[in-house]
Amino acid sequence: MEWIQQLVNGISLGSIYALIALGYTMVYGIIKLINFAHGDVFMLGAFIGFFAIARWDMHFIPALLMAMILCAVIGVIIERVAYKRLRNATRIAALITAIGVSLLIEYTVIFFRGAAPEAYPTIFENPSFNVFGVQIDTRSIFILTVSIVLMMLLQFIVHRTKIGKAMRAVSHDADAARLMGINVDNTISATFAIGSALAGAAGVIFGIYYTRIDPLMGVLPGLKAFVAAVLGGIGIIPGAMAGGLVLGVVETVVSALGFSLWRDAAAFVILILILILRPAGIFGKNAREKV
Amino acid sequence: MLKVNDIDVYYGNIQALKGLSLEVNEGEIVTLIGANGAGKSTLLKTLSGLLKPKRGSIEYLGSAIDGKAAQSIVKAGISHVPEGRRVFANMTVEENLELGAYLRKDREGIKKDMEHVYELFPRLFERHKQLSGTLSGGEQQMLAMGRALMAKPKLILMDEPSMGLAPLMVKNIFNIIEMVNKEGVTVLLVEQNANMALSVAHRAYVLETGKIVLSGSAKELQESDEVKAAYLGGL
Numbered sequence: 329m330e331w332i333q334q335l336v337n338g339i340s341l342g343s344i345y346a347l348i349a350l351g352y353t354m355v356y357g358i359i360k361l362i363n364f365a366h367g368d369v370f371m372l373g374a375f376i377g378f379f380a381i382a383r384w385d386m387h388f389i390p391a392l393l394m395a396m397i398l399c400a401v402i403g404v405i406i407e408r409v410a411y412k413r414l415r416n417a418t419r420i421a422a423l424i425t426a427i428g429v430s431l432l433i434e435y436t437v438i439f440f441r442g443a444a445p446e447a448y449p450t451i452f453e454n455p456s457f458n459v460f461g462v463q464i465d466t467r468s469i470f471i472l473t474v475s476i477v478l479m480m481l482l483q484f485i486v487h488r489t490k491i492g493k494a495m496r497a498v499s500h501d502a503d504a505a506r507l508m509g510i511n512v513d514n515t516i517s518a519t520f521a522i523g524s525a526l527a528g529a530a531g532v533i534f535g536i537y538y539t540r541i542d543p544l545m546g547v548l549p550g551l552k553a554f555v556a557a558v559l560g561g562i563g564i565i566p567g568a569m570a571g572g573l574v575l576g577v578v579e580t581v582v583s584a585l586g587f588s589l590w591r592d593a594a595a596f597v598i599l600i601l602i603l604i605l606r607p608a609g610i611f612g613k614n615a616r617e618k619v
Numbered sequence: 620m621l622k623v624n625d626i627d628v629y630y631g632n633i634q635a636l637k638g639l640s641l642e643v644n645e646g647e648i649v650t651l652i653g654a655n656g657a658g659k660s661t662l663l664k665t666l667s668g669l670l671k672p673k674r675g676s677i678e679y680l681g682s683a684i685d686g687k688a689a690q691s692i693v694k695a696g697i698s699h700v701p702e703g704r705r706v707f708a709n710m711t712v713e714e715n716l717e718l719g720a721y722l723r724k725d726r727e728g729i730k731k732d733m734e735h736v737y738e739l740f741p742r743l744f745e746r747h748k749q750l751s752g753t754l755s756g757g758e759q760q761m762l763a764m765g766r767a768l769m770a771k772p773k774l775i776l777m778d779e780p781s782m783g784l785a786p787l788m789v790k791n792i793f794n795i796i797e798m799v800n801k802e803g804v805t806v807l808l809v810e811q812n813a814n815m816a817l818s819v820a821h822r823a824y825v826l827e828t829g830k831i832v833l834s835g836s837a838k839e840l841q842e843s844d845e846v847k848a849a850y851l852g853g854l
């Protein structure tokens with residue numbers, strides 16, 4: 329029975345990775361940039377949610393929405409200010425810029441509020457409930473619900489809406505998309521907005537789940553989400569979802585087997601294995617569906 | 620309808636078009652023939668706003684369009700069927716057609732035009748749910764043309780629609796070009812297949828290393844010795 333609990337924990341952790349990984353993979357799909365500042369947008373989302381809930385007494389859902397909207401705006405600003413002018417630059421220049429943006433965000437936050445961690449308020453009265461003798465963490469179920477709703481919403485946007493179709497068109501062939509009358513710059517901004525909003529949401533639910541947040545909290549989950557995106561096949565949306573879940577479950581299993589010190593290493597072992605065995609990722613057969 | 624005036628176009632330091640001028644009148648099929656690397660695709664990309672001329676002007680329906688963004692050119696009624704089809708391989712036939720109508724808001728009109736495209740290309744209708752990357756070359760060409768028509772263009776630019784197609788399919792594609800033209804769409808057709816192109820066109824230009832070297836009615840060019848020698852395989 330404990331295994332079921334562990335599995336549920338693994339899936340909720342994995343859905344946080346998946347939400348972050350989606351932003352990595354969408355941005356990569358459309359401009360071929362590994363946006364290393366993405367983990368920091370996740371951190372900003374966690375802090376926005378924290379202030380909203382703890383300081384301004386907002387309810388969870390409005391706080392989540394506020395974090396998502398502000399992160400979307402931040403994502404677009406990052407893209408317009410830092411990355412847009414590098415569209416035709418070498419990939420390494422863009423990558424170094426992304427690392428620079430990441431450090432800038434982290435240390436700006438530290439500059440204004442210090443590096444001390446913050447404790448997220450509890451939002452559930454009952455920490456867990458019992459299903460047929462299995463003790464299930466309320467927050468796990470809740471995280472899972474939020475993630476599933478957001479992922480379904482994303483699938484809907486990408487496949488059914490005009491902007492989603494534009495995103496897929498631009499990621500496949502930007503010039504051909506221009507010939508359809510698609511505004512490529514706006515489409516790229518929309519991709520950053522959506523990816524950053526998902527990272528913001530991940531930040532808030534991470535805060536609720538792990539209760540402790542700090543200005544450097546985005547580094548490790550960011551790297552792991554990147555691994556998840558590569559695992560699923562970078563640029564492929566369902567791949568990011570699957571990669572995140574697999575990674576979360578693997579980490580939890582590694583901990584449950586008594587190797588909790590190895591937990592963080594697991595992600596990077598997976599990264600090395602996937603790069604050796606199947607560099608295109610699980611879903612990356614022949615570069616099927618990007619963004 | 621379209622007036623290109625003495626344009627220079629560069630890729631970095633390489634000059635691809637050198638003082639090129641040409642004109643397309645409403646209702647015509649005008650063809651542009653020339654060897655590989657002459658600058659044909661460059662001209663079409665400049666007309667549709669993917670490239671900007673360094674010098675000269677482009678006038679369309681009385682207003683300047685040189686240097687305008689691609690989307691405003693599409694909006695003004697110019698559609699470009701690019702070289703190599705460039706269909707969105709990761710999307711279905713139907714989604715590709717929908718993207719062709721990206722800037723349009725008239726749902727009813729879009730629906731009607733989609734039906735019309737399916738009439739022109741029944742093969743596309745049979746495959747409307749298929750991923751376009753899995754279509755044959757000829758079907759992809761049909762899709763690229765259908766997608767361009769979905770924008771409801773007044774002027775359509777076609778870049779080597781016969782490339783890599785079997786003779787029967789080439790014939791089919793050229794029939795459709797004539798049909799589309801009869802429906803009132805003006806056509807600027809770039810072709811390697813000079814024979815075919817001259818047989819459907821009203822007028823023609825010959826492009827060599829970025830410059831127009833010859834122009835006239837299609838008939839005149841068909842009979843010109845230079846064209847025969849260089850582009851019609853010395854027939």
Ligand SMILES: Nc1ncnc2c1ncn2[C@@H]1O[C@H](COP(=O)(O)OP(=O)(O)OP(=O)(O)O)[C@@H](O)[C@H]1O
Pocket residue numbers: 630633635653654655656657658659660661662702811
């Ligand atoms: N992106 C580019 N960068 C640099 N040079 C280019 C680029 N595209 C085209 N050129 C050059 O510009 C010239 C004209 O090319 P263009 O593609 O317009 O020729 P074309 O007439 O369409 O030839 P083809 O019949 O082979 O399609 C060529 O010399 C080509 O090498």
Ligand SMILES: [Mg+2]
Pocket residue numbers: 659660661702778
């Ligand atoms: Mg060409």
